[in-house]
Amino acid sequence: MNYTLHQLQVFLKIAQTQSVTKASIELHLSQPAVSIQLKNLQEQFEIPLTEVIGRKIYITDFGKEIAEAAENILKEVEAINSIRLNYQGQLAGRLKISIVSTGKYVMPHFLSSFIKQNQGVNLSLDVTNKSRVIENLENNEIDFALVSVLPENLQVESIVLMQNKLFLIGSKGQDLQKGHHCSDILCEIPLIYREQGSGTRHVMEEFMKQNNLTVLKKMELTSNEAVKQAVIAGLGYSVMPIIGIKNELKNGDLEIIPVGGFPIKSNWQIIWIKGKKFSPVASAYLNHIKKEKRKIIKENFQWFERY
Known part of the structure; x- marks a missing residue:
């Protein structure tokens, strides 16, 4: 056996992400470089580490055990490096x-x-x-x-x-009249939600509950970036943290819609x-x-x- 720590690191990331592409992104390597490291590691074993069905890569049972062992080895190497640096006063x-x-x-x-x-x-x-x-x-x-x-x-x-501040956001070409709106406007417009379990969604739903609002949920998306793009495309409106839309506001792709009770405020906390x-x-x-x-x-x- 002549595998390297780098090969183990690459294979562990492939096993964790179930994807050569995702592994390459997280490791800041090219896809061919990741594929070569996987190939070089595989050549040292007679039993397959992975199998490809369609265009998807799967980790074999043997590969899962090798990935677990690789993780333990890499943790021990990290511990050795930490000991060395600590002795050097770092x-x-x-x-x-x-x-x-x-x-x-x-x-x-x-x-x-x-x-x-x-x-x-x-x-x-x-x-x-x-x-x-x-x-x-x-x-x-x-x-x-x-x-x-x-x-x-x-x-x-x-x-x-x-502080964290959330506003009602619409696209540049949104149809609402200019000016300040009461919170009832949320019952009249198609709203785009984050998925269940999202903190932003929790804040939205608490605001609706406190103000006895029944809203039209247009769609549910799994990331702020997806919500942002859907609003820009004119698919609806959403309540979003201002922290994530700085550039879109500056470029005029998104607009803050003034609504009573907004911004909704909370705090970013560690x-x-x-x-x-x-x-x-x-x-x-x-x-x-x-x-x-x-x-x-x-x-x-x-x-x-x-x-």
């Missing part, structure tokens, strides 16, 4: 964070300077919906989560990062399980956020205050 280890999908417009700015200052820190950042984020937190699979709606049945501690014992990396990151968050907000989110 902070080292893995920082694991799960964020709701809209949080991708927020969290990178609160990570950038910390990661740059600590080259020995490896970041694992999972971008998903609110339900999955809370599941990760509850299973103690992560250090921190970024949410705008706190979990109801989980004891957590938190730090507020910044949360963790109450009583969690932090690793040195997680503890250092928490201290970094407490010290630097005002500076980060000033440098990256001043535009946000205009709305």
Whole structure:
């Protein structure tokens, strides 16, 4: 056997994503490069690691066991590197964070300077919906989560990062009369929703419930980007966080529709399980956020205050 750590890393990513294409994107490699590494690894085994049916790749039972072993090997290598760096006086280890999908417009700015200052820190950042984020937190699979709606049945501690504002959004050519509308307008227009489990959807539905509004749900989409494009195309209206539509507002592709009770406000918060014992990396990151968050907000989110 003469497989390399790089081959194991590539194969593990293929097994996790069930796709050579997705693996290449996440590893920042070309598809041919990923395919070559898979081929080179496969040549060292007589039993298939994968099989292709149609255009989809499947991991065999043997391949699943190799992927599990590869994951353990790579964790041990990471641990060795962390020990080396710690002995050299550098902070080292893995920082694991799960964020709701809209949080991708927020969290990178609160990570950038910390990661740059600590080259020995490896970041694992999972971008998903609110339900999955809370599941990760509850299973103690992560250090921190970024949410705008706190979990109801989980004891957590938190730090507020910044405000979150949601507005009713329409396309540039939308048909509504100009001017301010009362909240009843939401009953008259086709609304585009996020999927069940989304924090944005939760906020929308709570607003409808509090105002006794019965609305026309036009469609349900699984990402903010999909909702954004559907609104731009004129398929309906939606309630969206302002943080994710900066460029579309600037370019005039989307417009804020003034409605009574809007913006709906919440807070972006970093949360963790109450009583969690932090690793040195997680503890250092928490201290970094407490010290630097005002500076980060000033440098990256001043535009946000205009709305």
